Amino acid sequence: MLTWSKIQNLHAPDLANHWQHAEATGLGCPLDAFEQLFFDNHDDADFADVVRLIDWQSVQWEDVDLSGVALRRVSVTRPYRYAVDKARARTAEEGIQDERPEVINHWQNAGTWMRSPILVTGEVIGTTLDAQCLVGFTRLGNLLGLLDRREVAEAARHRLWLGRRTLNSAPR
Numbered sequence: 001m002l003t004w005s006k007i008q009n010l011h012a013p014d015l016a017n018h019w020q021h022a023e024a025t026g027l028g029c030p031l032d033a034f035e036q037l038f039f040d041n042h043d044d045a046d047f048a049d050v051v052r053l054i055d056w057q058s059v060q061w062e063d064v065d066l067s068g069v070a071l072r073r074v075s076v077t078r079p080y081r082y083a084v085d086k087a088r089a090r091t092a093e094e095g096i097q098d099e100r101p102e103v104i105n106h107w108q109n110a111g112t113w114m115r116s117p118i119l120v121t122g123e124v125i126g127t128t129l130d131a132q133c134l135v136g137f138t139r140l141g142n143l144l145g146l147l148d149r150r151e152v153a154e155a156a157r158h159r160l161w162l163g164r165r166t167l168n169s170a171p172r
């Protein structure tokens with residue numbers, strides 16, 4: 001079993017080195033998803049609590065598009081629910097607010113996020129949920145707020161990384 005702590009024990013200050021060390025242990029994860037999950041969240045105890053029981057070696061990653069309707073049903077763990085709710089409320093009231101002009105410009109022009117959030121299916125975390133957001137809470141909240149404002153169509157598709165348990169992995 002390739003756990004969060006085992007991957008964190010391979011940490012290197014350089015992203016490419018950390019990714020290569022993890023890949024050598026059997027992790028199959030695209031670099032962008034790896035960076036957001038394992039590199040950007042290195043030493044984050046709250047995040048570690050959420051993902052500590054996942055067998056990362058059994059997760060297969062897909063670059064998928066989901067509609068706003070589907071993204072309204074995504075689950076968010078309690079420690080991160082506030083971030084989603086805060087971003088959603090702020091965006092619903094005022095539109096996208098960000099210190100980075102390129103982020104605001106991208107939302108206004110593309111109607112979606114610049115970088116794909118990270119979701120996993122319920123089977124990865126041992127639940128019956130359709131999907132749970134692991135990274136990208138503010139992005140998800142912004143989208144939900146724009147959906148509430150009707151600035152983004154419910155049917156519009158949004159790219160994200162979706163982790164599924166591989167077929168040959170036994171349930172936990």
